[in-house]
Amino acid sequence: MISPEVCIVGSGHTAFGKLTGQTLEDLIVASAREAVDEAGIDPSTIDAVFLGHFNSGLVPDGFASSLAHQLSPSLRFKPAVRCENACASGAAAIHAGLHAILAGRAETVLVVGAEKMTHRSTADVTQSLAGAGYQNDATEAALSFPQVFGLAARQYQERYADPLEAMALIASKNHTNALANPLAQMRRAMDFETCNTVSEKNPLIAPPLRLTDCSLVTDGAAALVLTRAGNATAFKRSVRFRAAVHVSDYLPMAKRDFLAFEGPERAIRTAYRDAGIGVEDLHFAEVHDCFTIAELLIYEAMGLADKGKGIRALKDGVVHRGGRTPVNLSGGLKAKGHPVGATGVSMHAIAYRQLTGQAGDLQQPGAGLGLVFNMGGAGVANYASVLEAEHV
Secondary structure, three states, X not given: OOOOOEEEEEEEEOOOEXXXXXXXXXXXXXXHHHHHHHHOOOHHHOOEEEEEOOOOOOOOOOOOOOHHHHHOXXXXXXXXXXXXXXXXXXXXXXXXXXXXXXXXXXXXXXXXXXXXXXXXOHHHHHHHHHOOOOOOOHHHHOOOHHHHHXXXXXXXXXXXXXXXXXXXXXXXXXXXXXXOOOOOOOOOOOOHHHHHOOOOOOOEEXXXXXXXXXXXXXXXXXXXXXXXXXXXXXXOOEEEEEEEEEEEOXXXXXXXXXXXXXXXXXXXXXXXXXXXXXXXXXXXXXXXXXXXXXXXXXXXXXXXXXXXXXXXXXXXXOOOOOOOOOEOOOOHHHXXXXXXXXXXXXXXXXXHHHHOOOOHHHOOOOOOEEEEEEEXXXXXXXXXXXXXXXXX
């Protein structure tokens, strides 16, 4: 449990996409500079730096923790740590920063998440990401993550109902949302029929997952400035962590009911409890739609729909723009992009901008309370934050 004693007071976010010509260092420094400038602080006041970066052989930068120091000579000799927790590496870096502040070891910290992926082939990226699966079982080690979530979709069909319609609705929704996000990788409308139809442009990737059910291979970075809540009044804008929960489950899928999504549900429901809220109190959520079936399962973990009935949240309009709890107004991993180490930081940066009225065309009117859920692996590392506007 994280007590509400830490605030976000600045954010940075590069464009997401194929950023040829920009190195990992370039992305880290650019996002960090924007966050520091937005917070209006001198880099010398930063006590520590935490970097979320998965890598897994994607880039040769095996020791990237101090690359943010290139932002300013005044960061020299400040402690810096790289945090890795698969696709939740960004949230892991945020939690490292939170714990440093709560432990009294820091007053203000810089958190950055970054990844360079697009220079590698799809096969290479798929293999690198597969390293986040359980390697001591030959059957599981042989599965790519599209295959893992394809298995989830098949299990959903066997236990509840065919999820393909819901998955296509999610894909179309998130592509529509991304049209309003100038930082998104794929700002291209895709209607339901396109997403629901297997075609030359939308082939099966890992049956029954189609191309439109899969998140993107992406370059990008995001950054946050965190400070003790008592300092926040000195900043122009601040957003408080009402709750921040980390739940880790078994890595072997054979030891758990993957479809039950117990780790994500426990993280999210514990965050509600710690924040003293219910799902009905949320004004929006940014969640980990690495595959469309994952977003469907997250609806149910959030309490937006009963088990096996996540499609109701879509058909009733609950999760759409203008609905009671819009999900992934940014376009999500599906259309905004998924630079692995940056994703958790990006979600929090987008939520910070929503809560401080800086989201531009993405803005949810009256947004005062938001949920962020970032997941590593197949429901293994689960991070849920409830964020609340403090002053804007």
